[in-house]
Amino acid sequence: MKDPLNASKQQVLGLVNSLYALQGEELISDRVLASLQEFVPFDAGALYQIDRTTYEIAQGKCSGKDAGLIRAYLQKHASTDPCSLSTRCPTRLNQPSKLSSVLARHPDAALTVQRARTRFGFEHALTVVAGWRGGAIALLRLHRRASRSDFTDHELELIGGIAPHIAMSMVFNEANDSHSAAPQTGLLALTGDNQLVYANDSVQELLSEAAPEAIRYLAESKSVWRSQGDRVFRLRILPLGDRSLLSWIDREARALPHCIGQGKAAPVIVIAVEPIQRRQALATRLVHSRLSRREVEVALCVMRGLSNADIAAELSIDEKTVKDHLRRIYGKIDVRSRTAMISKVLGLEAELTAISASATSPRSPQQRTRSPSPELEQC
Missing domain, CATH: 1.10.10.10 (Winged helix-like DNA-binding domain superfamily/Winged helix DNA-binding domain)
Known part of the structure; x- marks a missing residue:
């Protein structure tokens, strides 16, 4: 008799190998959902592509006997669902999370989630953001009804192993390889009063050259940034709609002590710092x-x-x-x-703009020691 764990691992290897032979993201999505049903059974599953420019969840495929259920649920509750939000941090790529574990960490969300689960008829959920080289490529979501058991640790391990291959196969099947050589986009988030509440690894070094408020000024004026090392960056302000993978930043930042009481008049602004490829693309x-x-x-x-x-x-x-x-x-x-x-x-709407001397001057001790909120660093 075959060991079910070894059997599922063989199925995973077969799925991974087949993904790289497919042409087109739609075929990859179909294969992923069909194959997963064999070793991580689900009642409703969805694989959504992620817009790499805006970080928003784009079109996708739904599967399973309750495919309509997951489509309707995500349309209505994507912006508040704790299982999705818990995996939407750029530092949590390829790390599956199940709903029961999230609710154990955030019991205050249990009542709201239970109402939604009762309405849509599911009890268990698993979510993972498939990523490659620091970029979010696709969002995988699986549901099970209450009559089934919850997702096991072994199933989470299998999904975590296949997630990066979902991302890589989608990237490698594109018409060009510009993403394969592209460095990771820097991301930083500022409150209305220019307090830094989040910065990923790719932008940390640049923050030693310019204060966050200077970067914000350049982003709002649609300028570009030439760093001290003569690298050139395009700055973009990212939308934070309900389907954005970064929507958790605004929600978490509003809960910080210095943001409480500012209300909706002081939204968080998220800036993408993109290295301009001078030759590859x-x-x-x-x-x-x-x-x-x-x-x-x-x-x-x-x-x-x-x-x-x-x-x-x-x-x-x-x-x-x-x-x-x-x-x-x-x-x-x-x-x-x-x-x-x-x-x-180069994709610039204006001549290369150097940051003024005042913007690049050394920051005060308070600015130099300022770091993102611990709650946000752990996202």
Whole structure:
């Protein structure tokens, strides 16, 4: 007789191997949900993709005899469900959490959750955010009715093992490999009075160069940041809607002592600090601007700082041909100069903006020792 634990491990290996052979996220989602039903049975399951620009839960697939149940539940309760919120921290990728364990840690949420569970007819739930290289790629959610047993530690271990492969297979099946070389996005959250309440590892080093309020100013003015190490970052303010993976930040921050009493007039602002890829993704961006292969080569030479004469020598063409290529390039991407072309190809709407001397001046001792709230660091 086969050991059920070893049998499930073999099924997991078979599923993992099959994922990398599939083409397209929809096929991957179908395979994941169908295979999981064999060794982690569920009444309703869902695998939602995550928008890597906004961190919001996007379209997804539902499965199981009660597929409509999970779809309706998540639509109505995604923003308050403790099992989902407990796994939505960027530091908790590929770490499954089950509803019963969350409620044991947060008994104050039990009554609200019990009402929802009774209404929708389920008792047990398991959630995991599948991630790769610090990025959240997909949200997996499984439900069981009260007539079934709760998810076991072994089942959580199996889901935790397969989660990173769900993420990697989705990334590797994309049309380009720009995500494979992309460094992790920095995330920081500030209260209305610029108190730092969250910062992930990718932004900690940069916080030694500029005060949070300076970063906020650049984000709100849609500028970019050239760091002391001459790296360039795009700054974006992220929405915190009900379907955002980062919505827990606003909820937790409002509960901090210095935020109580400020009410809705002082929402938390979350800023993404994105390293601008100067080379890896440039060719892809240029192709998307309808440039020919030769025009892409010329544009990349310009991005490297080469003169027309240098470009002509490198590509074995004359300078007049280089100028002709540049005129066509400028026309296709709607610019008039080399500088404007570089700025637009890098994805910048303005020239690179250096932080002023006042913004980069050393912070006060209080600022240097300020750290995210312990509650938020443990998210």
